[in-house]
Amino acid sequence: MFASSCSRAPQEQPKLARAGETPKHSQATLILENSALQPGAQTTVGIQFQSEDGWHIYWKNPGDSGEPPRMHWQLPAGLTTGEFAWPAPTRLTTTAGTDYGYEGTVVLLSTLQVSPSAQPGSTMEVAGNLRWLVCHDICVPQRTELRAPLQIASTTVLDPAAYALLHAAAERIPKPLPAGFHASVSNSRDSLQLALAPREPVAHAEFFPSEAEEINTSAPQEMVSHAGIVRLSLRKSDTLQRVPERLRGVLLLNGRESYQIDVPIRTISLHERR
Amino acid sequence: MRKTALAFLVLWFTHAALAARVGQAAPAFTATDSHGAQHSLAEYKGKFVVLEWTNQGCPFTRKHYETGNMEKLQRYWTSKGVVWLTVISSAPGEQGYVTAQQENDYIKKMNAAPTAALLDPTGQLGHLYGAKTTPHMFVIDPQGKLIYEGAIDDKPTTDPADVAGAKSYVTLALEQAMAGQSVTTAVTRAYGCSVKYAQ
Numbered sequence: 001m002f003a004s005s006c007s008r009a010p011q012e013q014p015k016l017a018r019a020g021e022t023p024k025h026s027q028a029t030l031i032l033e034n035s036a037l038q039p040g041a042q043t044t045v046g047i048q049f050q051s052e053d054g055w056h057i058y059w060k061n062p063g064d065s066g067e068p069p070r071m072h073w074q075l076p077a078g079l080t081t082g083e084f085a086w087p088a089p090t091r092l093t094t095t096a097g098t099d100y101g102y103e104g105t106v107v108l109l110s111t112l113q114v115s116p117s118a119q120p121g122s123t124m125e126v127a128g129n130l131r132w133l134v135c136h137d138i139c140v141p142q143r144t145e146l147r148a149p150l151q152i153a154s155t156t157v158l159d160p161a162a163y164a165l166l167h168a169a170a171e172r173i174p175k176p177l178p179a180g181f182h183a184s185v186s187n188s189r190d191s192l193q194l195a196l197a198p199r200e201p202v203a204h205a206e207f208f209p210s211e212a213e214e215i216n217t218s219a220p221q222e223m224v225s226h227a228g229i230v231r232l233s234l235r236k237s238d239t240l241q242r243v244p245e246r247l248r249g250v251l252l253l254n255g256r257e258s259y260q261i262d263v264p265i266r267t268i269s270l271h272e273r274r
Numbered sequence: 275m276r277k278t279a280l281a282f283l284v285l286w287f288t289h290a291a292l293a294a295r296v297g298q299a300a301p302a303f304t305a306t307d308s309h310g311a312q313h314s315l316a317e318y319k320g321k322f323v324v325l326e327w328t329n330q331g332c333p334f335t336r337k338h339y340e341t342g343n344m345e346k347l348q349r350y351w352t353s354k355g356v357v358w359l360t361v362i363s364s365a366p367g368e369q370g371y372v373t374a375q376q377e378n379d380y381i382k383k384m385n386a387a388p389t390a391a392l393l394d395p396t397g398q399l400g401h402l403y404g405a406k407t408t409p410h411m412f413v414i415d416p417q418g419k420l421i422y423e424g425a426i427d428d429k430p431t432t433d434p435a436d437v438a439g440a441k442s443y444v445t446l447a448l449e450q451a452m453a454g455q456s457v458t459t460a461v462t463r464a465y466g467c468s469v470k471y472a473q
Contacts, residue, residue, distance in 0.1 A: 064406045065332075065468040067312045067431055094468035096406045133333070133432060138369045139467050141333045143433040212463040238295070238404070241422065 023254065026051035026134040028069075030146035032112070032126060033166050035206075036157035040116035044166045045081065045126065046107045047071060047146070047251045055136045059089035061210055061249075064097030066139070069132035070107070071146075076124050078115040078139070079150075084108040087172035088250045088258035089208055090152040098217040100208055101135075101269060107169035118152045126150050174250045174258040184246045187267045192231040192247060194261070202230050202253050209249040213239050243267075294403040294412065300420040301402045305361075307390035308377040313359065320416045322448060324354045326364060326388070327400065328346035328427075329370025330380055330406040332467035333432040338409060339384050341437045344426075348387040349449060360388040363400030368470035370468045371374065371395060397471040407466030413447045413457075423460030 018138040031046040049057050049069070058066040073081050086108055089100040111124065127147035133139050151157070169266060177183055178272070182197040205223050219235035236243075241267060251259045294301050300323075304314040315323065328335050328342070338344040348358050362377065364370035372380065377391050394400055402411060413422035427440035447457045 065466055070431070093470035095473060096400075099468070131431075131433060135467075137470070138331060139333055139432075151344055183393040202357070213461075241461055 014017055018041045024130070024142065025055045025136070025140055025208070026057060026140075026142065027148065028130055028132065028144055029126075030126065031162050031165060032147050032148050033152060033159060033162050034156055035151060036148075036153040036155065036160050037114050038154060038156055039114055039120060039152060041112045041116040041156060042111055043205075044109060045107050045112045046166050046169055047130065048105065048107045048169075049086075049102070049132070049136055049137050050105045051103060054103075055134050056092055056099075056103045057102040057106070057134055058215050059102070060084070061085050061100055061208070061212050062100075063092070063099035063212075065094065066099050066101060067133040069130060071128045071130050071213075073128040075126065075128075078118040079124055079126065080113045080115075080164055080242050081112075082111045084110050084174045085170075087169070091206075093218075098261070100113065100217070107166070107172075109169055109173060110168065112150075113121075113151075114152065118155050122152045124152060126201070149160045172258070174260045176260070178257050183251075183261060183263050185263045185265045187243050187265050188235060190236055190241075192234045192236065192253075192265060194234060194241070194247070196230040196232070196251070197228060198230060198253065205230055206252045206255075207232055207234055207249055209234075209242070210251070211245070213237055213241075213251075214244060214247070280432065294342060294420055294423060296420050296423050298420060299418050300412070302391060303399055303402060305392040305394060305399050306370075307392050308374040308381070309390070310374065311390065312362040313390055313392060315414070315418065317412075318357045318362055319418055322451065323414040324350075324351060324356055324358045324444060324448075325405075325406060325412040325414070326358065327405040327408050327410040328360050329360045329362070329364055329467060330372065331369040332408045333464035337427060337432050337434050341387070341434050343408075343437045345384060347385045349443065351445075352387055352389055354448075354452075356448065358388045360386075360391040361394055361395045361399055361405070362391065363394040363405060365397060365472035366395055366471040368472075369467075370470055385450060395472075397469070400469050400471060405464075405469050407464040408469060409466050410464040410469070411444050413444060413451070415451055421457050422460055424464045426460075430463075430465035437443065457467045 027050045029048045033044040058068045060068045092099040092101050125147055129145055131143045133141050181199055184195045186193045216235040216237045222233045224231045246264050249261045251261050300465050302315050316435035352358050409426045415421045427442045429440040443459055443462055450457050
């Protein structure tokens with residue numbers, strides 16, 4: 001089920017934005033994997049953003065500037081959603097720093113849970129107000145209302161196109177570290193050292209912190225490989241006041257595979273130092 | 275002895291000029307405002323100074339100006355003797371760049387009340403302080419020490435509805451410092467548009 005935000009715009013309007021009207025540089029679409037669900041069932045819901053060439057939206061941690069999209073769900077009793085799962089972002093460089101976001105098309109995923117007490121035969125509306133910021137050199141706030149109907153039925157009806165799109169989107173969501181892939185983090189003076197024992201060779205590694213104040217977003221992340229161990233040096237942010245207990249974020253390997261990192265930060269004791 | 279003291283001073287200024295760090299001396303600067311007057315940080319010794327990076331077109335600063343929040347803060351704190359310097363580091367051709375006249379017109383139109391608006395089209399002052407966003411706020415105490423750096427408040431959005439109920443870090447820092455207390459939240463992540471420095 002695709003419900004595009006642009007479908008609500010009157011068709012007779014000229015393409016050019018009128019004076020004072022905010023031009024649209026990205027479109028948002030609400031996508032439901034199923035058009036009908038049984039009471040108690042769970043499904044995947046996505047918001048697809050398609051930005052014009054040269055424009056981008058932001059990751060949950062936008063980096064040095066920007067703002068992540070925010071969806072204020074308006075759901076009837078009997079429907080609940082979870083938090084968004086975000087694909088690994090890309091680094092976006094500005095003259096003032098480095099941001100984390102997405103160019104082109106990106107899909108944020110969530111789950112939609114139908115209450116077991118929902119009545120078969122009824123139609124529920126999945127809806128919400130979406131606010132997001134789209135930036136090029138300049139930034140334009142956008143907002144739209146997204147809505148899509150969901151039938152409560154005795155059988156489940158899958159939307160094949162939506163399923164394919166959401167399935168492809170799920171492939172881009174960072175996965176938990178697989179068994180046997182070890183990661184540890186140590187605290188040194190100016191940096192956090194992320195040590196990885198990957199199962200396959202790593203040519204390129206990049207870390208994106210979930211929290212804004214921890215890592216210097218513009219500093220190069222130096223990678224050193226030795227004896228099967230990959231060390232990534234993450235320079236601490238100038239605004240870091242206290243080293244957190246855990247390092248959380250996303251690790252992107254070879255520009256393809258992405259993993260969730262949630263590792264305790266240990267402080268190197270003196271005898272371990274050279 | 276005087277030579278040593280001078281050398282020490284030069285060293286100290288060089289060091290101070292490297293970066294703006296909370297707890298250390300705020301980098302010394304001289305800049306020109308939208309009326310052509312010069313302002314140096316040194317002349318405001320003995321007063322609290324607020325530096326506010328801005329860009330008229332940025333939706334984050336617009337949230338604070340169009341709700342009247344920034345103007346209110348400027349009016350309130352300047353009435354308490356605080357020197358409030360708005361800084362514009364947008365390069366010519368970039369969003370937020372203004373001529374002196376355009377800035378004066380904007381201040382009048384918004385009924386804004388900074389002590390002065392410093393024009394920094396080369397980005398020199400912006401880079402000296404490491405200003406990353408608009409807004410990006412700095413608070414300097416009467417001894418010239420940087421006591422706060424970061425966001426204007428705790429709601430990093432462009433939504434005007436978020437202004438009411440936001441915790442103003444700038445107000446908190448000024449209130450605590452004026453009461454002789456140490457600033458509890460001295461550094462935060464500034465939020466906003468990237469400062470539109472020269473490419």
